Amino acid sequence: MAIPTRTLGRTGAEVTTLGYGAMELRGPRVASSADAGRILNAALDAGVNLIDTSPDYGVSEALIGEHASHRRGDYFLASKCGCTPGWEHPADWQGPGPHDYSRANIVAAVEQSLTRMRTDYLDLVQVHISPSAETLEREGVVETLRDLQAQGKVRFIGMSGTIPNLAEHIRMGVFDVFQIPYSLIEREHEALIAEAAEAGAGVIIRGGAAKGAAEEDKRRANPVAGNRWDAWERAGLGELAEGMAPMEFILRFTASHPQMTTNIVGTVNPDHLAQNVRAQEAGPLPDDLYQEAKRRLDEAGTAPAGG
Ligand SMILES: NC(=O)c1ccc[n+]([C@@H]2O[C@H](COP(=O)([O-])OP(=O)(O)OC[C@H]3O[C@@H](n4cnc5c(N)ncnc54)[C@H](OP(=O)(O)O)[C@@H]3O)[C@@H](O)[C@H]2O)c1
Secondary structure, eight states, rough: OOOOEOBBTTTTOOOOOOOOOGGGGGGTTSSHHHHHHHHHHHHHTTOEEEEEOOOOOOOHHHHHHHHHGGGGGEEEEEEEEOOOOOOOOOOOOOOOOOOOOOOOHHHHHHHHHHTTTOOOOOOEEEEEOOHHHHHHHHHTHHHHHHHHTTTSEEEEEEEEOOTTTHHHHHHHHSSSSSEEEEEBOOTTTHHHHHHHHHHBBEEEETTTTTGGTTSSHHHHHHHHHHTTTTHHHHHHHHHHTTSHHHHHHHHHHHHHHHHHHHHHEEEOOOOHHHHHHHHHOOOOOHHHHHHHHHHHHHHOSSOOOOO
């Protein structure tokens, strides 16, 4: 068995439907640099061929450089821009760090990503935190990214986009890839994922493992995802998933969106990684099951699926 691949929109890259979300590498859940190296290489050895990270994720980029730069040809490397170079997440800080979309800041952040990840090029740089089209225009963000492309430092440009700005980002027609949140407990962008793909872009899904909310400790650690987990109960998805572990059902539901390209699941646990690979190899849910799950979620009054 192998993890299926899909084409990442007009980049033409064939990427595995399971990517590796490297945000978790930033934090206290990784005991040592050697552990980070083991999980990164286990993902690559299993055939995962896309890694997503960000200057915002503390030591994540440096760990990728240390432990995976020797096999740079094995993965499509995606990072972000707009983040502040050198900024470290204070322990009590909630949410993303400060962002600045000026040319100087974007160029400095991309240079820092290249140095940290010990590479000459990023396959993809995604504008972080979904700024408005007005901000993008005022700061000349697309021109800055095009210049980095012309210098060969960045192959493709993307947007980490969310409501309310994502529809406008798609209309701009300049982004090769969109990174969008989606799972059975977070369906607000379902229609916009289709719009992005129909416009020719690749779609990277984040939060596609429902942020681990199938497990109680993760629901406690992430109350937003924890509150949303109620949708699983109200829609009776446990009964529908009969014979499948909840996480398998969650991942296969995400993979069932016909226009998603890859799901960058974050994990620091090798057993979870192996489970996620198996779920991805099993492929999307049978169509009748996917449609029934969506029908039940709609009926349970969960988040609207419209854009
Ligand atoms: N663009 C943005 O603004 C943005 C924001 C957030 C995230 N991201 C990107 O998206 C990636 C994924 O996002 P995310 O971490 O928020 O959501 P996610 O991938 O849906 O959830 C990750 C959580 O799921 C758990 N998990 C994974 N596989 C599991 C399994 N088989 N069984 C039980 N638990 C499992 C992980 O814990 P364990 O480590 O215990 O497995 C982790 O806590 C990030 O790494 C990052 O690259 C981007």
